[in-house]
Amino acid sequence: MAAPQTFSLLALTLSLLALASTVHSHNITQILADNPEYSSFNSYLSQTKLADEINSRSTITLLVLNNGAMASLAGKHPLSVIKNALSLLVLLDYYDPQKLHKISDGTVLTTTLYQTTGNAPGNLGFVNITDLKGGKVGFGSAASGSKLDSSYTKSVNQIPYNISVLEIDAPIISPGLLTAPAPSAAVSNLTGLLEKAGCKTFAGLLVSSGVLKTYESTIEKGLTVFAPNDEAFKDDDVPDLMKLTQAEVVSLLEYHALAEYKPKGSLKTNKNKISTLATNGAGKYDLTTSTSGDEVVLHTGIAPSRLADTVLDATPVVIFTVDKVLLPPELFGNATSPAPAPAPVTAPTPSPAEGPSPTAASPPAPPTDESPESSPSDSPVGSANSKSANAAVAVSSPSLFTALVTLVAIAVSVSL
Ligand SMILES: *[C@@H]1O[C@H](CO)[C@@H](O)[C@H](O)[C@H]1NC(C)=O
Ligand SMILES: *[C@@H]1O[C@H](CO)[C@@H](O)[C@H](O)[C@H]1NC(C)=O
Ligand SMILES: *[C@@H]1O[C@H](CO)[C@@H](O)[C@H](O)[C@H]1NC(C)=O
Ligand SMILES: *[C@@H]1O[C@H](CO)[C@@H](O)[C@H](O)[C@H]1NC(C)=O
Ligand SMILES: *[C@@H]1O[C@H](CO)[C@@H](O)[C@H](O)[C@H]1NC(C)=O
Numbered sequence: 280m281a282a283p284q285t286f287s288l289l290a291l292t293l294s295l296l297a298l299a300s301t302v303h304s305h306n307i308t309q310i311l312a313d314n315p316e317y318s319s320f321n322s323y324l325s326q327t328k329l330a331d332e333i334n335s336r337s338t339i340t341l342l343v344l345n346n347g348a349m350a351s352l353a354g355k356h357p358l359s360v361i362k363n364a365l366s367l368l369v370l371l372d373y374y375d376p377q378k379l380h381k382i383s384d385g386t387v388l389t390t391t392l393y394q395t396t397g398n399a400p401g402n403l404g405f406v407n408i409t410d411l412k413g414g415k416v417g418f419g420s421a422a423s424g425s426k427l428d429s430s431y432t433k434s435v436n437q438i439p440y441n442i443s444v445l446e447i448d449a450p451i452i453s454p455g456l457l458t459a460p461a462p463s464a465a466v467s468n469l470t471g472l473l474e475k476a477g478c479k480t481f482a483g484l485l486v487s488s489g490v491l492k493t494y495e496s497t498i499e500k501g502l503t504v505f506a507p508n509d510e511a512f513k514d515d516d517v518p519d520l521m522k523l524t525q526a527e528v529v530s531l532l533e534y535h536a537l538a539e540y541k542p543k544g545s546l547k548t549n550k551n552k553i554s555t556l557a558t559n560g561a562g563k564y565d566l567t568t569s570t571s572g573d574e575v576v577l578h579t580g581i582a583p584s585r586l587a588d589t590v591l592d593a594t595p596v597v598i599f600t601v602d603k604v605l606l607p608p609e610l611f612g613n614a615t616s617p618a619p620a621p622a623p624v625t626a627p628t629p630s631p632a633e634g635p636s637p638t639a640a641s642p643p644a645p646p647t648d649e650s651p652e653s654s655p656s657d658s659p660v661g662s663a664n665s666k667s668a669n670a671a672v673a674v675s676s677p678s679l680f681t682a683l684v685t686l687v688a689i690a691v692s693v694s695l
Contacts, residue, residue: 316346317435320343320344320345323349327362328542329366331544331548339441341368341445342369342446348449360457364456372390373439375437380416386408389406390405403453406421407421420452422454428451428452429449469482490532490533493536494556498596504597507600508587508601533557537553543575552567553568574586577605579607584605585601586600587601
């Protein structure tokens with residue numbers, strides 16, 4: 280009888296179908312919300328925006344602390360320190376309980392989200408996982424001489440190969456983690472930070488216009504800065520700032536900051552229009568974002584600007600450099616239209632295989648902006664493009680479906 284093969288093929292097919300229909304990624308806030316014993320941990324994931332970062336990644340393991348174990352951190356340190364401590368619990372690899380107990384040689388160093396932030400000195404963003412005697416698994420900092428102070432207690436949830444949530448009994452503390460200086464010290468010299476990051480022109484404008492004070496006034500509540508580097512101000516596409524009124528310069532500079540904490544992970548998962556400090560009414564002076572891999576692009580409606588470096592990420596303040604001055608349509612909408620469209624260097628070129636055939640849909644050259652992945656605010660060009668993007672998705676799903684149906688058909692015919 281061929282029945283067993285048929286069933287396993289069918290099972291494979293069904294699970295592939297299930298995978299295909301789960302288009303959206305995980306929501307860690309939702310996963311932990313089902314477990315009130317992690318409410319404190321979950322709340323800090325949201326406050327520090329680590330939840331967004333976790334949701335934007337796959338193949339990760341989150342080590343969670345229950346409310347009791349979280350008590351040693353909660354409320355005892357600045358948010359920026361707690362964020363670092365929790366980042367060390369986001370392993371950039373997938374460990375389910377089985378894999379945890381099958382570590383080759385019984386010990387391994389694994390990289391964490393903390394290592395990717397640039398805040399971790401040396402190898403302090405790595406975690407040592409060691410299979411101890413008696414089925415116990417210990418976790419500790421990778422720093423030499425560190426003890427394995429935390430232990431695996433139980434599995435909380437797994438979405439295979441995307442995210443595994445495991446409970447451990449104590450935070451992993453790397454040397455210096457809890458004694459990092461409070462961000463207020465780092466942030467107190469905003470212009471100094473910007474100058475060091477290669478944004479002297481921008482820093483100078485903030486001071487001369489007085490907008491620096493507006494930035495500083497929102498630091499407590501949250502501040503995100505998109506600082507164009509000095510090269511960006513030399514760009515041919517940048518209109519002559521000398522021709523702007525004082526009020527327009529203020530709006531332009533306020534357009535480069537948000538009165539909220541939006542680190543990279545949050546920008547990556549963002550789907551909405553983002554209000555800036557210049558926003559003075561619905562739909563005014565806002566930004567949209569698009570993501571390609573690890574890259575984030577800001578869209579003003581006139582020209583895209585790529586997020587370059589993170590100068591500082593100290594909850595609730597984050598400072599990025601961007602490679603283009605952000606030009607709000609409210610100031611430059613019609614003035615820059617005749618300017619040549621920026622070369623599509625930053626635009627991801629679709630591979631010939633998945634791109635539409637040139638005859639089928641050759642979109643008209645955009646009059647102003649932008650990359651093929653234009654955001655909704657860049658309409659009408661943007662909306663047309665996003666429609667064709669949706670169409671591409673719609674086409675690929677049925678073809679997957681057809682392939683699966685064919686598989687089932689083969690399975691059935693084999694069994695006959
Ligand atoms: C895993 O994550 C990827 C990317 O986020 C997503 O496309 C896929 O549907 C997810 N799989 C499951 C089973 O959730
Ligand atoms: C994740 O789940 C939480 C709690 O249910 C919800 O408030 C939040 O909007 C969800 N986030 C996303 C990105 O869907
Ligand atoms: C992990 O820590 C243990 C105990 O300190 C140590 O014996 C082991 O060599 C470490 N593992 C790695 C891969 O460094
Ligand atoms: C701010 O930083 C800059 C550059 O590091 C430095 O030159 C300046 O003296 C600092 N200002 C204050 C008030 O600390
Ligand atoms: C651009 O020009 C159009 C018509 O010429 C006008 O309706 C619109 O308000 C202008 N936009 C800006 C931002 O000045």
